[in-house]
Amino acid sequence: MPSKPFRVLFVGDVYGGPGREAFRALTPLLVKEHGVDLVIVNGENLAGGTGLTRKTVDELFRAGAGCITSGNHVWRQKEAYEVLEEDKRVLRPANYPDGAPGRDYLCLTIRGYKILIFNLLGRIFMEPLDSPFQKAEMILKEAAEETTLIFCDFHAEASSEKMAMGWFLAGRVTAVIGTHTHIPTADERILNGFTAYLTDAGMTGSYDSVIGVDKDVILRRFTTALPDRFKEACEDVWYNGVLVEADPETGRALSIQRIQHRGVEKNGYFVRGESSCPEA
Secondary structure, eight states: OOOOOEEEEEEOEEOHHHHHHHHHHHHHHHHHHHTOSEEEEEOTTTTTTSOOOHHHHHHHHHTTOSEEEOOTTGGGSTHHHHHHHHOTTBOOOTTSOTTOSSOSEEEEEETTEEEEEEEEEOOTTSOOOSOHHHHHHHHHHHHOTTOOEEEEEEEOSOHHHHHHHHHHHTTTSSEEEEESSOOOOSOOEEETTTEEEESOOOEEEESSSBTTBOHHHHHHHHHHOOOOOOOBOOSSEEEEEEEEEEOTTTOOEEEEEEEEESSGGGTTSOOOOSSSOOOO
16 A cells, blocks of 8 residues: 655745744644645745844744744744754754854655655855755755755755756755745756656745835835834735655655745734734
């Protein structure tokens, strides 16, 4: 008898208090609705839009997250260094140089199957880190031998670099999901009949904004060229993610489906006052 498919819900960059509130409200419902086995979520913008803290990652774990990935903003909060060292479920991009706090990957066992999760940072228009392609190769050689289900969060700016990573890992991992730009793409597909791919999962947070930041702040910066302190936006909260279904025996992706809920606070999932954001 064929094995029951393994289902992973990957949630795009959760931005600040509004994003965390949406994640808490919808994730348990989606897990139940879709029979999700594992929730992976990018959390580099959890704490007020920049970085993460113990409190903010614990909120996501209590709501059902099994692994929190990150990106270039992960170091913005002092607490992140301690969190990355102490909690193996929180990942930094693996291609930071040796000696950086945290781990290169996470191995889990769910339903008797071994799952490998790793997070990489792109280099185009980003920090000049070690090659994400070479690091991916190293991780697969080191940790993938007894693992069939393998998931990669590629946190990168350039669509071309994300697509290149998808093809680089095609046929060798279950899924490559892009993050960072906060703009969901509509190019979900299965590469080489094996690897689920999406250029960007999008953002879970306020879309009455400029990628999560109060739009008036950003407009002032663009029109005056003067610095202005970033402030997270609150309204029109969207939940963005992707559902990947895979064969747990072979690791081959069977399907990939974008998940999007627009205007979350108006859909009856939670009620929040209009005057201020949830606590950052």
